[in-house]
Amino acid sequence: xxxxxxxxxxxxxxxxxxxxxxxxxxxxxxxxxxxxxxxxxxxxxxxxxxxxxxxxxxxxxxxxxxxxxxxxxxxxxxxxxxxxxxxxxxxxxxxxxxxxxxxxxxxxxxxxxxxxxxxxxxxxxxxxxxxxxxxxxxxxxxxxxxxxxxxxxxxxxxxxxxxxxxxxxxxxxxxxxxxxxxxxxxxxxxxxxxxxxxxxxxxxxxxxxxx
Amino acid sequence: xxxxxxxxxxxxxxxxxxxxxxxxxxxxxxxxxxxxxxxxxxxxxxxxxxxxxxxxxxxxxxxxxxxxxxxxxxxxxxxxxxxxxxxxxxxxxxxxxxxxxxxxxxxxxxxxxxxxxxxxxxxxxxxxxxxxxxxxxxxxxxxxxxxxxxxxxxxxxxxxxxxxxxxxxxxxxxxxxxxxxxxxxxxxxxxxxxxxxxxxxxxxxxxxxxxxxxxxxxxxxxxxxxxxxxxxxxxxxxxxxxxxxxxxxxxxxxxxxxxxxxxxxxxxxxxxxxxxxxxxxxxxxxxxxxxxx
Numbered sequence: 001x002x003x004x005x006x007x008x009x010x011x012x013x014x015x016x017x018x019x020x021x022x023x024x025x026x027x028x029x030x031x032x033x034x035x036x037x038x039x040x041x042x043x044x045x046x047x048x049x050x051x052x053x054x055x056x057x058x059x060x061x062x063x064x065x066x067x068x069x070x071x072x073x074x075x076x077x078x079x080x081x082x083x084x085x086x087x088x089x090x091x092x093x094x095x096x097x098x099x100x101x102x103x104x105x106x107x108x109x110x111x112x113x114x115x116x117x118x119x120x121x122x123x124x125x126x127x128x129x130x131x132x133x134x135x136x137x138x139x140x141x142x143x144x145x146x147x148x149x150x151x152x153x154x155x156x157x158x159x160x161x162x163x164x165x166x167x168x169x170x171x172x173x174x175x176x177x178x179x180x181x182x183x184x185x186x187x188x189x190x191x192x193x194x195x196x197x198x199x200x201x202x203x204x205x206x207x208x209x210x211x
Numbered sequence: 212x213x214x215x216x217x218x219x220x221x222x223x224x225x226x227x228x229x230x231x232x233x234x235x236x237x238x239x240x241x242x243x244x245x246x247x248x249x250x251x252x253x254x255x256x257x258x259x260x261x262x263x264x265x266x267x268x269x270x271x272x273x274x275x276x277x278x279x280x281x282x283x284x285x286x287x288x289x290x291x292x293x294x295x296x297x298x299x300x301x302x303x304x305x306x307x308x309x310x311x312x313x314x315x316x317x318x319x320x321x322x323x324x325x326x327x328x329x330x331x332x333x334x335x336x337x338x339x340x341x342x343x344x345x346x347x348x349x350x351x352x353x354x355x356x357x358x359x360x361x362x363x364x365x366x367x368x369x370x371x372x373x374x375x376x377x378x379x380x381x382x383x384x385x386x387x388x389x390x391x392x393x394x395x396x397x398x399x400x401x402x403x404x405x406x407x408x409x410x411x412x413x414x415x416x417x418x419x420x421x422x423x424x425x426x427x428x429x430x431x432x433x434x435x436x437x438x439x440x441x442x443x444x445x446x447x448x449x450x451x452x453x454x455x456x457x458x459x460x461x462x463x464x465x466x467x468x469x470x471x472x473x474x475x476x477x478x479x480x481x482x483x484x485x486x487x488x489x490x491x492x493x494x495x496x497x498x499x500x501x502x503x504x
Contacts, residue, residue, distance in 0.1 A: 009229070010229070010466050011228070011229040011230045011248075011250060011465075011466060012226055012228060012229060012230075013225045013226055013228060014229070015228070016225060032466065032467060032470075047225070047226045048226050048227075048228070048229070048230065048250070049226065049227070049230060049249075049250040049251070049286055049287075051245060051248065051285065051286060052230055052248045052249070052250050052286075052462065055246075055248045055462075056248060056462075056463070056466055059463065060466075080226070081226070094285060095285070096245060096284070096285045096286070097242065097245070097246065098246050111285060112285065115307065116307035116308070116309055117219075117223055117287065117308075117309035117310065117333060117334065118214065118215055118304065118307065118332040118333050119214060120214065120215065120219035120222070120223065121212050121213060121214045121215075121216070121219065122212070122213050122216050122218060122219065123212040123213070138218055138219060138222055139219075140219055140222045140223050140226055141223065141226075141287065141309070177222065180218060180222055180225065181218075
């Protein structure tokens with residue numbers, strides 16, 4: 001059975017994520033309201049502005065349903081702003097006055113860690129989880145992971161050791177944007193995680209009829 | 212590691228999609244915008260409605276003001292330079308602004324040429340009334356386009372006209388056989404390679420926002436339904452009776468632009484919108500949109 005993937009579509013580059021999924025033959029679903037989460041196997045939180053996305057999650061009642069989605073063991077992947085929204089904490093220097101977080105991923109992130117837009121960059125990263133060939137990574141006013149909790153595994157680092165991708169069980173965070181490069185290996189890997197989560201899901205999910 | 216590539220320039224605009232960029236003239240307004248859910252702020256000394264009323268030469272804002280606004284928020288900060296004024300752009304790049312708007316709202320510094328935006332590390336957004344103008348700006352290096360509308364009027368009619376014009380021309384190009392594209396490029400006054408790209412993909416090679424006249428959540432949803440990927444609001448928020456509530460409502464309308472139930476809910480009880488101007492009330496010489504070549 002193909003995994004059913006949703007992309008949080010409150011603000012940001014959710015169309016780019018949907019396009020990546022479409023290239024893999026997966027019809028992703030825009031998630032704008034709590035009902036849109038029903039029957040999904042995985043959820044992507046896109047790049048965008050974390051203060052905006054966080055506020056809209058709060059405003060439209062998506063916080064508790066997304067926390068429930070994670071508790072059910074369904075994978076969630078946040079790219080850039082999406083990783084910030086997933087995080088437990090934003091370091092005080094880079095936190096907005098009001099910053100709504102989901103607090104799922106046990107990390108402290110530093111927003112906009114490289115400086116103004118002219119410091120945005122592209123580079124190649126080794127990410128063994130995704131494949132042996134390096135991944136082209138685009139960092140746009142990007143965050144970094146400043147502190148990792150004990151259950152959090154680094155997936156990718158910059159040459160200076162800075163952690164820019166993490167995994168905590170079925171939660172993934174990347175500071176960069178695989179959806180902007182046309183290289184869909186990260187999305188394919190996430191879909192495999194979502195598919196695997198169906199197999200070991202709670203009984204009521206496993207019983208639902210196949211499509 | 213390569214900095215300031217075309218991908219990172221266009222990419223920041225992609226991150227702003229589905230969002231609202233708000234004009235602000237003080238650090239306090241910038242904070243109101245951020246808390247309301249703006250994806251970026253445009254830092255300037257006067258909003259277009261005041262520029263229009265007060266007249267005189269409108270220039271780049273004082274870097275001191277722009278920096279104070281930059282310090283007040285964590286979201287991207289944009290600022291405007293005059294058309295063709297590449298030194299104003301050099302100054303804004305030097306103070307670490309995130310995006311430059313080469314804008315017809317300010318008094319043009321050059322009546323024939325725009326800035327060679329490829330020479331800059333900082334990305335540029337430019338206004339356009341039609342597809343030819345949009346592609347000329349992209350040819351010069353603009354990494355984001357906004358339809359111009361008529362800034363400072365609170366009247367959506369010009370924004371709708373320009374947005375429709377750009378999108379209709381794209382649809383028309385898609386229907387043309389390859390051998391007609393060179394003549395289409397000549398008629399549009401646009402670079403041939405970009406015309407071919409648009410004909411093939413059915414979209415601009417960069418993100419397209421809408422600007423110039425949005426005053427209500429319904430206006431915002433209208434231009435989103437027409438095909439804008441996000442919006443700029445200039446005078447429409449801080450010239451209204453309750454900027455905080457209106458800013459939030461416009462943000463929410465851009466997210467749920469296809470959901471009339473939510474649009475109805477967010478539109479309720481916002482107080483008076485900005486007063487607004489009939490286009491016929493503006494003498495031809497005082498229209499902003501025709502500036503740009």
